[in-house]
Amino acid sequence: MGLESSVPSEDDSEYATDSDSSTSSRASAPAAEIQDFVRVKKEKRALATKLRAKEMEVESLHAIIRDLQQQINAMKLTTPGNRTAATTPAPRTTTIPRPSIPAPQAAHPRPSSNNTAPSGSQTRQPTSISRNTTSTSNNTSRQHFTEFTVDIYKRKGEASFVGIYFLTKPIVVPVGLDLIQNILVKDFSSFHARGMYVNEVDDPLSAHMFSLDGERWKFIRTKLSPTFTSGKMKYMFPTIVAVAERFVATLDDIVDRESELEMNDFLGRFTTDVIGSCAFGIECNSMNNPNSAFRQYGKKFLDEPSLALIRNILITLSPDLARKLHIRALRKDVTDFFLDTVRKTVAYRKENDIQRNDFMDLLIQMNTDTNEDGKLTLEQIAAQASLFFFAGFETSSSVMTFCLYELALNQNIQEKVRQEITQIMASHNGELTYEGMQQMTYLEMTINETLRKYPSVPFLMRSTVRDYSVPDTNMVIEKGTLLFVPVHSIHHDPEIYPNPELFDPERMSPEQIKGRHPMSFLAFGDGPRNCIGMRFGKMQTKIGLIALLKNYHFATCSKTPNRIIFDPKKGILTSKDGMVLDVTKI
Numbered sequence: 001m002g003l004e005s006s007v008p009s010e011d012d013s014e015y016a017t018d019s020d021s022s023t024s025s026r027a028s029a030p031a032a033e034i035q036d037f038v039r040v041k042k043e044k045r046a047l048a049t050k051l052r053a054k055e056m057e058v059e060s061l062h063a064i065i066r067d068l069q070q071q072i073n074a075m076k077l078t079t080p081g082n083r084t085a086a087t088t089p090a091p092r093t094t095t096i097p098r099p100s101i102p103a104p105q106a107a108h109p110r111p112s113s114n115n116t117a118p119s120g121s122q123t124r125q126p127t128s129i130s131r132n133t134t135s136t137s138n139n140t141s142r143q144h145f146t147e148f149t150v151d152i153y154k155r156k157g158e159a160s161f162v163g164i165y166f167l168t169k170p171i172v173v174p175v176g177l178d179l180i181q182n183i184l185v186k187d188f189s190s191f192h193a194r195g196m197y198v199n200e201v202d203d204p205l206s207a208h209m210f211s212l213d214g215e216r217w218k219f220i221r222t223k224l225s226p227t228f229t230s231g232k233m234k235y236m237f238p239t240i241v242a243v244a245e246r247f248v249a250t251l252d253d254i255v256d257r258e259s260e261l262e263m264n265d266f267l268g269r270f271t272t273d274v275i276g277s278c279a280f281g282i283e284c285n286s287m288n289n290p291n292s293a294f295r296q297y298g299k300k301f302l303d304e305p306s307l308a309l310i311r312n313i314l315i316t317l318s319p320d321l322a323r324k325l326h327i328r329a330l331r332k333d334v335t336d337f338f339l340d341t342v343r344k345t346v347a348y349r350k351e352n353d354i355q356r357n358d359f360m361d362l363l364i365q366m367n368t369d370t371n372e373d374g375k376l377t378l379e380q381i382a383a384q385a386s387l388f389f390f391a392g393f394e395t396s397s398s399v400m401t402f403c404l405y406e407l408a409l410n411q412n413i414q415e416k417v418r419q420e421i422t423q424i425m426a427s428h429n430g431e432l433t434y435e436g437m438q439q440m441t442y443l444e445m446t447i448n449e450t451l452r453k454y455p456s457v458p459f460l461m462r463s464t465v466r467d468y469s470v471p472d473t474n475m476v477i478e479k480g481t482l483l484f485v486p487v488h489s490i491h492h493d494p495e496i497y498p499n500p501e502l503f504d505p506e507r508m509s510p511e512q513i514k515g516r517h518p519m520s521f522l523a524f525g526d527g528p529r530n531c532i533g534m535r536f537g538k539m540q541t542k543i544g545l546i547a548l549l550k551n552y553h554f555a556t557c558s559k560t561p562n563r564i565i566f567d568p569k570k571g572i573l574t575s576k577d578g579m580v581l582d583v584t585k586i
């Protein structure tokens, strides 16, 4: 009798017991075959049990998702009015319950997409305001984070911090500048984490400097700091100037045909080319080719994947479960593209012994470090290079866009900046030199005033690594609590900046800055976890603006937004209605 006829059908196996396998009908089968049969049957049974367990897991996940969806529909963030930590002192041990670690995974915080920041909560009617003012309200069901913090910040006279809830998760919003200084600088050892979602297994690019905490963050930050010295900036200066020249050449052709241009898009293409060149050593050429792979993947990175809200809530409330479910921080195609690009770049440079003294070079040195402890894997290199790319291109293009908008509205300021540029360049033989750029102090003040009014990153994130007793109170912020520093609100505080909607670069003169609290301007954060790329970001912003203001005049037109509504889907401050300006050649 062959084995085939001795194997029971699927149905038989359901009911057969182990002892059945030795019944007389099979007794003639060789012992080895019987053993095999028993083993296969056991394996089948174990698999069936596993399958049933998985089905139950999936069912319970569906239940969680249904529950989350219900919570989203009824979502209301508890505002200071009805539940605060700071204004309702509680016994030290119960001040703020310990939350789980929150979610965001973008290079810079993305309040409304990858973060736990509110969206879809209470809406507000926009107040009627004239041009040259900003509104964070958009009269839609989705609220920008900056608007949400307006109400919280109003309580700054009552306490140094306010407690809010995101669903069940407590969040601390510090509003007193002294406390903020403690958090960012003086007591940094208690607040060195950002508490972001990292899933290195499914998504190696999520383990970058912005999202890593503890020793791993410290290791990478220390290793990469020499990349951003002023000496390195000077070295990269000509590369950026060359990109700016190509930018102007392309714009010349376009301005010949049309004068009303969407500046947000153009400036995004410029900064993509700059960072692509300095971080990857690749000519992205998105100025001439808006569909270049770098531009496309850069944009995709910022697109919200479907079910983003549910995903983010899960990441926030239960990061461990999110990791078990293989929830990624980034889209797979974006990860694959950047991993592949870095792999090819590293291989090419190593094979051809190419040195460019750019970001990529320093990362490659860390890959070849002979000390195993100091070595970065290819995935880790790719994570940092991609971070520079994402951190660098949108922040700087946001500042440039809002700066040109304000200069279009304030023609006298535009003229003053242009005069400074022309005069200083004339004193450097008509050339743009690094030293000349450093001498353009009014341009620097204008950029800083833009960042005051429109901080590209509207809030800073920290997470407590140990219980923290808030000075001069009986309050304790428990270990693991997430903190949001409301940068946009501080920058619009009339007690710090009188008439905050007025665009006035003089506010940023060294004399005026000296008279303010050091935490009054936080566009690049502060303390050991501040923006490592500040020098680079400022340099590319300046070079881009110099090239543009020297060659073109900017004015508003009928398509220019009357007031700025921030796009609630974007973490980096962006005008929801775009930014069309009238551009004419000088």
Ligand code: HEM
Pocket (backbone or CB within 6 Å): 108, 209, 210, 211, 221, 387, 388, 389, 391, 392, 393, 395, 396, 399, 456, 457, 460, 461, 522, 523, 524, 525, 526, 527, 528, 529, 530, 531, 532, 533, 534, 536, 537, 538, 541
């Ligand atoms: C105008 C442009 C830029 C602005 C306004 C900006 C703003 C910021 C802010 C507010 C933070 C958080 C700081 C904190 O939490 O205290 C940050 C962090 C960071 N930025 Fe930027 N940034 C800009 C450009 C860049 C560029 C060009 C790069 C890289 C090439 C970069 C790389 C980073 C990195 C790596 C961090 C994380 C630092 C850490 O956690 O140790 N940024 N940036």
